[in-house]
Amino acid sequence: MIIDADGMILGRLASFAARKSLLGENIDIVNSEKAIVTGNRRHLTEHYTHKVQRGGPLHGPYYPKEAHLLIKRVIRGMLPYRQERGLLALKRIKCHLGVPKLLEGKEMTKVDEAHKARLQTKKYLTIGELSKLLGA
Numbered sequence: 001m002i003i004d005a006d007g008m009i010l011g012r013l014a015s016f017a018a019r020k021s022l023l024g025e026n027i028d029i030v031n032s033e034k035a036i037v038t039g040n041r042r043h044l045t046e047h048y049t050h051k052v053q054r055g056g057p058l059h060g061p062y063y064p065k066e067a068h069l070l071i072k073r074v075i076r077g078m079l080p081y082r083q084e085r086g087l088l089a090l091k092r093i094k095c096h097l098g099v100p101k102l103l104e105g106k107e108m109t110k111v112d113e114a115h116k117a118r119l120q121t122k123k124y125l126t127i128g129e130l131s132k133l134l135g136a
Contacts (some may be wrong), residue, residue, distance in 0.1 A: 002028045004108040005035040012114035018078040021089040023063055029095045033067040033128030036116055044125050045133050064136035067127045068095035
């Protein structure tokens with residue numbers, strides 16, 4: 001299954017992908033830098049910079065700065081990744097920046113319950129902008 005993350009809410013998209021991969025489907029998430037996180041811009045940047053700076057270069061926790069790895073980390077939090085079935089489900093998920101040439105022209109699905117049209121607020125930040133603010 002190929003999911004287009006353009007204009008999708010990150011948490012809802014991640015829970016959908018985690019559920020599907022636990023059921024045994026291979027998931028490819030494209031345009032991951034265009035997914036959105038809701039909230040105040042300043043609070044989001046403070047929250048994620050704190051997460052990134054919490055670990056050190058020699059000890060964890062390690063938190064990614066790149067957009068596609070941020071999405072994969074969020075999905076990992078929704079899986080039992082310390083158990084074998086969670087690890088296998090995490091290996092079935094691939095996140096991509098943009099659309100790779102192998103996936104061009106193939107049918108992409110949109111997750112209706114994760115679309116930003118369902119938002120009641122206009123306060124959100126794209127994952128691409130967030131990763132630039134984190135220093136990626």
